[in-house]
Amino acid sequence: MESDPKIETIDLNLYYGSFRALTDVNIRIPGRSVTAIIGPSGCGKSTLLRCFNRMNDLIEHADVRGRIMIEGRNILDRDMDVVALRRKIGMVFQRPNVFSLSIYNNLKFGLRIHRMMAKKADIMSAIQDGLEHVGLWDDLKDRLDANAQSLTLEQQQRLCIARVLILRPDIILLDEPCSALDPVSTLRIEELLRVLCAEYTLVIVTHNMQQAARCSDYTALMYLGQLIEFGQTHQIFMNPKEKLTEDYIRGSFG
């Protein structure tokens, strides 16, 4: 595995009140690749994902202990600029969460919040670039004024990814990004992830083991808040080291 990880957690623990949702998680996620986090419902995979951009800060009684190192910095430090962090580490959710605004304004929204660009020409060029990256530009370039909620679910999810991309993030977190999509749209989004990982570090939580097998370079199995095994997807699906991993991916439980 890569010696210099993009994200590294050190003895990461998370409590929701007295419930320990993550137990001593130590994981080193390589850059410019797709890492899938799998495991049965409630195993802590989304909780772990949300640690990476401090989304758990928004949950009352969530207490995060340990360190999460990203580019040499512990992002759990109190003086961390969380808004800037969330620009560098974008997130895509289960259901596409487009705003009831035009396609154009959906994309401009993030740029405005982060005060990234002022000139109209720069904004337009960023929007075009973002839509091209997610394969929507040709379809949507003539109707950027249309309400984003009029798009198909797959297009909406692509738009959400574009909205993350134009903020020039390093890392993109995806929390079951295909669970609202049909199988064909799912495959197309997976293809997109394979293209994006040439430039970005992607971490995807999925309850669909086959999806992890298809589209990730590395796979992590979580169970009861613990990281059971982490390795190259090839190794995990061909010859897992842990019996628990073997049993889970073979469908013996979960």
Place this chain on the structure above:
Amino acid sequence: MLREGFHNQIKELERDVLHMGQFVIEAVNRSVKALGELDAKQAKRVMDEDAQVNKQRWDLEDKCVDLIARQQPVASDLREIIAMLSIVRDLERIGDYAEGIGKIVLLHGDQPLVRPLIYLPEMTEKALSMLRRSLDAFVNRDAGQAQQICLEDDEVDRLYDQAYHDLLQHMIEDPSLITRATYLIWAAHNIERIADRATNIAESVVYLVTGTPTELNVSRY
């Protein structure tokens, strides 16, 4: 195309299989040339390079199994991967036959051939032609051509028969030649087996195209 990445991986594997095919074809040619000239240096090279053939086999098998485990291939994609798994094993074995002929060169030591090679060059040409065309049939998904190739195995068997009886005659006439004449029978047998492996590859092509596993021609040996 939907799942472009997956289909590119299959295409890449297909190119690797053809590359391996080219590699073993050259190995066979060089081994037979080395035998004709009793060139020990060339023979050793063929033997050493067999390790590369073996490595290609394991690498390609691993990639095929990875695609099965991770991409859930179905229909013609699945059949192609299954066909490739079988083809790389046949190619690897053909590499072993070339290595075997290299060993036969070394077994001669300082002694000459019992007679110049008569049947072996023609057998080799025919067997490798079958192999080349079975790989072409694989690329072109041409079940008709594949079936045709299998019929040609009889011709290689016939040449092997002639070589065998010819060498037997030498042994009867001069028993001191028995050991070296036997070497040449082994070499001829190896080439005869290469044609059988080419037939196996043709059968894999028919399976890939039609979906029906078929035994197309049973070798006499």
